[in-house]
Amino acid sequence: MIASNSQLLNGLGGGNLSPENGNMLHVAPLSSQEPSNQKQVPMTADKIIEATNVSKWYGSFRALTDVNLTVRKGERIVICGPSGSGKSTLIRCFNRLEAHQEGEITVNGIRLHSKMRNVTDVRKNVGMVFQHFNLFPHMTVLMNCMAGPMWMKGLSESEAKKTALKFLERVRIPEQANKYPVQLSGGQQQRVAIARSLCMEPAVMLFDEPTSALDPEMVSEVLETMTSLARDGMTMVCVTHEMGFARAVADRVIFMDRGQIVEQGAPNEFFTNPQHDRTKLFLSQILKH
Amino acid sequence: MLYQDTIDSEVLVHKPWFVASTFAVVLALFLMYNLTGTTMGELMRPVIGDPSQSGLYGRFAIAFVIAVAFSLNLVLIGFAPIKAQIILVWLELLLLILAFFKSFELSLPFIRENLPFLITQGVFTTLYVSAISLLFASLIAIIAAVAKLSSNGFAYGIASFYTSFFRGLPLLMQIYLIYLGLPQFGIVLNAVPSGILALSVCIGAYMTEIFRSGIQSIDRGQWEASRSMGFGFGLTMRRIILPQALPVIVPPMGNTFISMLKDSSLVSVLGVWELTFLARTIGQPTFHNMEMLVAASLIYWVLSCCLELIQSKIERHYSRSKLR
Numbered sequence: 001m002i003a004s005n006s007q008l009l010n011g012l013g014g015g016n017l018s019p020e021n022g023n024m025l026h027v028a029p030l031s032s033q034e035p036s037n038q039k040q041v042p043m044t045a046d047k048i049i050e051a052t053n054v055s056k057w058y059g060s061f062r063a064l065t066d067v068n069l070t071v072r073k074g075e076r077i078v079i080c081g082p083s084g085s086g087k088s089t090l091i092r093c094f095n096r097l098e099a100h101q102e103g104e105i106t107v108n109g110i111r112l113h114s115k116m117r118n119v120t121d122v123r124k125n126v127g128m129v130f131q132h133f134n135l136f137p138h139m140t141v142l143m144n145c146m147a148g149p150m151w152m153k154g155l156s157e158s159e160a161k162k163t164a165l166k167f168l169e170r171v172r173i174p175e176q177a178n179k180y181p182v183q184l185s186g187g188q189q190q191r192v193a194i195a196r197s198l199c200m201e202p203a204v205m206l207f208d209e210p211t212s213a214l215d216p217e218m219v220s221e222v223l224e225t226m227t228s229l230a231r232d233g234m235t236m237v238c239v240t241h242e243m244g245f246a247r248a249v250a251d252r253v254i255f256m257d258r259g260q261i262v263e264q265g266a267p268n269e270f271f272t273n274p275q276h277d278r279t280k281l282f283l284s285q286i287l288k289h
Numbered sequence: 290m291l292y293q294d295t296i297d298s299e300v301l302v303h304k305p306w307f308v309a310s311t312f313a314v315v316l317a318l319f320l321m322y323n324l325t326g327t328t329m330g331e332l333m334r335p336v337i338g339d340p341s342q343s344g345l346y347g348r349f350a351i352a353f354v355i356a357v358a359f360s361l362n363l364v365l366i367g368f369a370p371i372k373a374q375i376i377l378v379w380l381e382l383l384l385l386i387l388a389f390f391k392s393f394e395l396s397l398p399f400i401r402e403n404l405p406f407l408i409t410q411g412v413f414t415t416l417y418v419s420a421i422s423l424l425f426a427s428l429i430a431i432i433a434a435v436a437k438l439s440s441n442g443f444a445y446g447i448a449s450f451y452t453s454f455f456r457g458l459p460l461l462m463q464i465y466l467i468y469l470g471l472p473q474f475g476i477v478l479n480a481v482p483s484g485i486l487a488l489s490v491c492i493g494a495y496m497t498e499i500f501r502s503g504i505q506s507i508d509r510g511q512w513e514a515s516r517s518m519g520f521g522f523g524l525t526m527r528r529i530i531l532p533q534a535l536p537v538i539v540p541p542m543g544n545t546f547i548s549m550l551k552d553s554s555l556v557s558v559l560g561v562w563e564l565t566f567l568a569r570t571i572g573q574p575t576f577h578n579m580e581m582l583v584a585a586s587l588i589y590w591v592l593s594c595c596l597e598l599i600q601s602k603i604e605r606h607y608s609r610s611k612l613r
Binding site for chain 1: 508510511513514515516517518519520521524528529532533
């Protein structure tokens with residue numbers, strides 16, 4: 001967790017909160033006195049991701065149950081919940097690494113379904129950062145970042161290199177460009193992974209527990225990178241247990257349990273006044289230490 | 290080398306119990322053989338007198354000297370640095386092998402006379418038959434491996450039947466089936482193309498399994514990362530998965546290549562003028578069978594040494610991205 005965020009806590013406005021089981025649409029922060037790094041996302045902003053009544057089964061196990069979620073342009077969403085609650089599954093459905101069986105998911109105006117031919121169009125516009133980085137170990141850091149622009153967008157080698165260096169600069173490790181991933185620390189690798197996704201200039205970034213595999217001292221460098229991305233207005237959906245990060249940058253915090261959205265709201269409201277017993281229990285568990 | 294422990298342990302060949310027991314074993318072994326009638330007996334004449342008259346004393350003396358020499362050799366080599374140890378051991382074993390061949394009393398002039406033809410014709414044919422088969426086998430293997438990993442029932446069915454059939458049938462039978470069986474359908478192939486075809490499909494079947502396991506050894510996360518960036522199947526396979534699978538594939542592939550180099554000798558049954566065929570036909574009329582067979586074996590060995598070298602080069606090349 002990043003350091004004390006109590007000042008941010010007080011500064012954040014409350015969103016309206018629905019106690020219903022996830023059958024709720026988007027909630028934008030309504031506050032007028034938000035901190036300087038928070039831009040208000042208007043209700044009219046473009047919908048980047050829209051999920052309605054999404055359900056998913058693994059065999060007979062129901063991983064997601066009627067999930068409704070709308071992500072608007074510029075919004076920062078943090079999803080938390082106990083392990084096995086379907087958080088990762090949900091965001092993996094957004095770029096169709098996983099298939100959902102019921103309901104509808106629309107990403108960037110394209111509806112995801114099993115017979116789609118244009119899944120590439122969706123994936124090109126959705127960046128994803130994984131828990132275990134998943135950098136390509138046989139390529140240099142630079143090449144990891146150049147691959148997407150070159151192979152997917154048809155950029156020339158020099159253009160791709162320029163893009164790659166720009167985003168490596170953005171995550172503050174341009175000097176590591178010619179190293180191989182194994183030569184970097186975990187935190188550096190994860191920042192390269194973020195840069196790699198950014199090189200595709202996606203409309204939304206998905207983070208799947210980006211700090212869970214890191215040593216404690218490396219967590220902050222990755223969170224700082226993510227925070228600065230958020231400040232620049234990147235649309236983000238983060239599955240994370242970093243509650244400090246959630247308080248500092250999220251427009252909305254979503255709590256999931258057993259494949260359902262149990263509760264969601266602006267961070268201030270969510271952390272100080274959780275409505276559901278399950279949420280209270282979860283928060284008390286992870287904030288205890 | 291294995292990942293070595295940091296604890297310094299005494300060299301095995303310097304441990305008294307080890308030296309003593311090797312000494313005992315060697316002594317016992319050589320006591321069982323009567324070496325008094327050999328060169329060894331002649332060398333020992335000053336000590337044991339007339340070797341043929343020396344009896345048990347002579348046998349013991351010879352075995353004792355050999356055992357001492359062996360143990361001393363072991364202990365002394367133990368002091369050398371590792372590189373020198375490897376070279377010395379190679380040289381000594383090589384000498385033993387040569388001594389073994391020398392005991393056949395081969396006619397060296399006969400070998401010298403026929404060696405050039407054995408190389409220009411035999412080695413050349415063996416090499417190009419192997420090289421072409423190897424190329425085809427790799428192509429077949431990559432396609433079959435992907436088919437075996439696909440969710441398409443037809444592709445999987447064909448590929449798994451292929452590997453099962455061609456790994457299951459003896460290579461010799463496959464060569465006969467292709468050379469003598471295909472003409473039944475009106476396809477008449479010459480000996481060399483038949484041989485190449487048989488080798489390709491057979492080795493391809495083995496390599497299919499190597500490729501499949503190599504591809505499967507790559508972490509799922511690599512597929513996910515690649516997919517999440519929008520890379521399609523072909524691109525992911527070509528640029529992400531196969532380059533990472535190659536280092537895993539190389540050692541078993543080297544193995545297969547070496548064994549295929551020697552399996553190419555089976556093509557000799559079709560009368561292709563490759564190394565084994567020539568070695569047999571040149572030696573037979575003058576009863577110099579052993580000369581030519583030994584020469585051919587050594588040539589096979591040299592060729593597979595080259596393959597080993599290439600393999601270790603490639604392995605070193607790929608260990609690059611694993612360095613810390």
